[in-house]
Amino acid sequence: MLLRLRKNSSPTEVEAVFTVARALGYEPRILDRGGVLVELLPGGPSDVPRAAHRSRFEDQSAVETVLESSDAPELHEREAGREETRVEIGAAAFGAGAFSLVAGPCAVEDPDRLIEIARSVHAAGAVLLRGGAFKPRTSPWSFQGQGRSALAALAAAREATGLGIVTEVLDPRDVEAVAEVADMLQIGSRSMSNTVLLTECARSGRPVLLKRGLAATGREFLLAAECVLANGNENVVLCERGIRGFDNVTRNVLDVGMVAWLKLKTHLPVVVDPSHAAGRADLVLPLAKAGVAAGADGVIVEVHPEPAEVHSDGAQALSFDAFAELARGVRRLAQLEGKTPVLPPERIDAKEVMR
Amino acid sequence: MLLRLRKNSSPTEVEAVFTVARALGYEPRILDRGGVLVELLPGGPSDVPRAAHRSRFEDQSAVETVLESSDAPELHEREAGREETRVEIGAAAFGAGAFSLVAGPCAVEDPDRLIEIARSVHAAGAVLLRGGAFKPRTSPWSFQGQGRSALAALAAAREATGLGIVTEVLDPRDVEAVAEVADMLQIGSRSMSNTVLLTECARSGRPVLLKRGLAATGREFLLAAECVLANGNENVVLCERGIRGFDNVTRNVLDVGMVAWLKLKTHLPVVVDPSHAAGRADLVLPLAKAGVAAGADGVIVEVHPEPAEVHSDGAQALSFDAFAELARGVRRLAQLEGKTPVLPPERIDAKEVMR
């Protein structure tokens, strides 16, 4: 490991770094005359898990940055030789060559309508149904989702189609109830740094779909995933959904460079959400394709038969036909990238989908 | 009220807007040939609180934006003639001409050390003691704060100095326990959009110090405050603490324009946190002054006698002497701005502080 210290650290601060280093089983030595570069040579054992070492040094006020930590990898890191993680949820699979489509309404509203949507996206090739029971809204006066009652509608839609369910959870006290129904728990963009919620979701044992925060760096995103992994849950799918930008031609800026970078840095699967990035239906298809071309292992989109009735984010939902077109397009791209698109289990005519 | 509709809305979507309008007691009429501008004339009464009207329209997929809503103000809005809200916590007071200083360590570590800090900042003129019991950390392997045991140390420091206590709460399940000890609850930057937590804090009845999210717009910030107000708690202090920028000369960009804008738009008090904005001790003083010159009703800073021992954010903590200098400087500025700096109750020599 290699540390860069802050230039103006006091002797006490530097000594604190050395003490931590020795406690973690390293032999520290200063490299340069300025005394800001510290090399840590592996020495004896320590009780602290290796994945925690980097953060222990980052905790020290004298440490400006950990320059290199390849000898104490964190749990999310893709070490040399390590295979990609494949996360499986029923028929769906993400990563290690598997590619899946997730679709559904922004918020669950009417149970019959939800089944209609589920059947349509199933027919077009989605393998997971998304739908919000609890909605994170900016205004306290806005529609907040139907809450626990929507969970029953999601369960019924699964019953009708065989599609697994992904739904967002906002309150750590709801995790148990949601995990009883959902096949995968979504941590929304605004909750990415909510370690309380991340920990509860991790402990539920359900796979976690983790959305990137609106202004989260790559390291912050990976450390949120690390929080799930560190709590014993290995099934994390990362979702790039656009970052806050300075223009309004799209609602957010889909960061395809992040997708490509994540594929190098972590063994976890990565998907894109072009609906929230675009904020408008007519740009969802090109953004979905861009994400897949950059290396995404799946796509998650909003679909609704009748945007007029949507309580939230209607302008970005795709019609049934538009979703079917998107599904065909991105599957073809995924295949070009050497991936295998997963198809729904009870497809009557899988060939037609793949044409 | 005046709405702008999206250009491509379907007739069903537009009809939905009209239905909502009539249910809220308005007479809607379209203004332009393009059919995108809808004026809502006040008509009959409605059961929905007026503060909720704007959001009900924003919920509609056909509505691009609410152009004007002066006839249905939200709770945070500063209507013509409305006085500023003054939030009082023990001796401390923010807003409506009152100016207060908040200081303390980033995280509570040692009870005796905390009392030492509390006495020092009290002597320099702070009227509230800040200190983290629960720390929001990026890495799961980092020091997370001492949790509930730190609350006792905070209580002891209050006992010793008479200073009120501000501390952050992260988990809605902790709100009750924290509210028993703390005089004011802090909602951190990463939790600004955590409406579950905002609601619990609001219901505790304690005043709330609400920090702006790292990439939150002014409207999002005010709607987070609205969430506390809408739950019956009128004591909200807004805190600008820097937004994410593209450079690293400071850790974040202190947005003094936001401070000035908030003072125009809302009746709630506004403070600045120069420590988190600067991320380095040598820029805390100029940023504190800039915030006050822009209109802030108070300043919150990190203070520590010995940065070497700090588990988090040591590089930005001020020494006792540096804080005393800052306190004198910003009080003088606040007076120049026509504000009255509040002094701690049991000051032995208040005059000395004000020299």
Next chain:
Amino acid sequence: MLLRLRKNSSPTEVEAVFTVARALGYEPRILDRGGVLVELLPGGPSDVPRAAHRSRFEDQSAVETVLESSDAPELHEREAGREETRVEIGAAAFGAGAFSLVAGPCAVEDPDRLIEIARSVHAAGAVLLRGGAFKPRTSPWSFQGQGRSALAALAAAREATGLGIVTEVLDPRDVEAVAEVADMLQIGSRSMSNTVLLTECARSGRPVLLKRGLAATGREFLLAAECVLANGNENVVLCERGIRGFDNVTRNVLDVGMVAWLKLKTHLPVVVDPSHAAGRADLVLPLAKAGVAAGADGVIVEVHPEPAEVHSDGAQALSFDAFAELARGVRRLAQLEGKTPVLPPERIDAKEVMR
């Protein structure tokens, strides 16, 4: 046309808007009680070109924004029914279904080396050779390019391969000399708003490759293009090359949403520069693919046989093999998007390239 006025405009300011409107041949009328919405009905003729009408209103201090301007389109706008512009430079063609690859070194250094690179990228399927004679550098002490002497090297490389030449011009006084040699003039990211330079380049008659500024909005980007079009030059290719972001996993954030949006809004062709966006060679391929999947009509990349000798931006240059792989990959993607990749004229074995 539809205008939104600022709320606090003075009567004189509003009157000025009406005067301008009438001079341009419109009948203005106020739509709402608040007096902020003005509809302009087409009336008599005016001497000012229609493309200038929108800006004339934006010039007025009382005008907050032009809501709609479909009746006075600017030159870059893609009106209903209008076909895409195809820009042709020798064998290369961009837009209206044509797709081209541009490659070469960041800066021209050694004439023999340049010919070696030109032959290699030609063999791999590039149809234009890029290479900087004048380099825009951040520090005055950095290598600034070889200037006019590099132009001869570029001409020799064209002689040897038949590839057209694209090179950046920085000084309006150099335009004439550069245009004598170059087949296409590049306006770099830092010069996007340099209207003096845009005007000179436009007047040279050479096609212009216009790079988006580091923090330019879509509207600003299109108005820079408008500046070339308004000076009588219709051959503008827009280049998305990444915007400034808050993270450093890539040097800039390739904004694929902008690519997709531009394809809707303008008839001009759009290309992507994944080299400057990534800032590191290992992410150039996925970003190139993402750009093409989002709708780009071409890709421009940096190629160098021996990054060790590169004076600028070496870390992002592709090797010859890596470029050949990229060329195959993006051509296949372009075909999937229904475009026709243009191949270099004197290709010995075009089929091999397309396999």
Next chain:
Amino acid sequence: MLLRLRKNSSPTEVEAVFTVARALGYEPRILDRGGVLVELLPGGPSDVPRAAHRSRFEDQSAVETVLESSDAPELHEREAGREETRVEIGAAAFGAGAFSLVAGPCAVEDPDRLIEIARSVHAAGAVLLRGGAFKPRTSPWSFQGQGRSALAALAAAREATGLGIVTEVLDPRDVEAVAEVADMLQIGSRSMSNTVLLTECARSGRPVLLKRGLAATGREFLLAAECVLANGNENVVLCERGIRGFDNVTRNVLDVGMVAWLKLKTHLPVVVDPSHAAGRADLVLPLAKAGVAAGADGVIVEVHPEPAEVHSDGAQALSFDAFAELARGVRRLAQLEGKTPVLPPERIDAKEVMR
């Protein structure tokens, strides 16, 4: 000097760094086992000016960053013991304790009007008159300024009031003509990276007011100043005028942290432009104060008696009375910061201004 190399540099690349180091008179040695840290010990002399050394290393593809360069300072750096530079333009002075106010219209329009404004801002205490002859506009169809004819109006206003003139220059071919009239040349925000223009302005011998680019980092800003200094012109005043942000409550985000940081890093004076940052008149005063409290050596604002007639940026111009209030407020603040506000030479009643 201390360099960090890129991890994957080739031996040739690393050797190139060593060759450059020796040519510049250093003895290089690798510090760590990873071979990424290179210390350069001062050795023999070199013909290259020391200020250029840092950039020579940054030019090398193997160099990721120069960690420390205190032994080869660039011209803008504030070395230990070095005094601040004071830039003087007629009666005006910036830096080293001197504080000046600059005011005037956005664009010069009518000569008589300009004199009226000049007299008013002179009476209120401005010591330089700003006014655009050439306007950098986003749209080619917008009002571009009156060009050279406006220079005569500026000269007449100087004649009438004794105020020095600051005006922007956009085209390197205009520098000579503008420098004949103007006392100080302004490099606008869009031109900050225009090294062609920077070089011409430097060579004119006139003091330069350099505005920060909309998304320029601190280092980029200082290197633009370095470009003027390296061309033999020591009179540069840096101007923070707001950076591009994600919200629209202000047009740009006034970066007071940059002001404070610049005051630590460079000996050059720093001023703020609150008019362009705010984009609205009602926030100009608090932003001006914030800039001064953060350490600015001056303020530059737009003033106009009748915003209705303004061709550009009218909404942000201050009235005469508002400017007089601002002048009083910021002078008081500057004095509190230990600075001496410079007053115009022919003030009839200087005491009244200072009350």
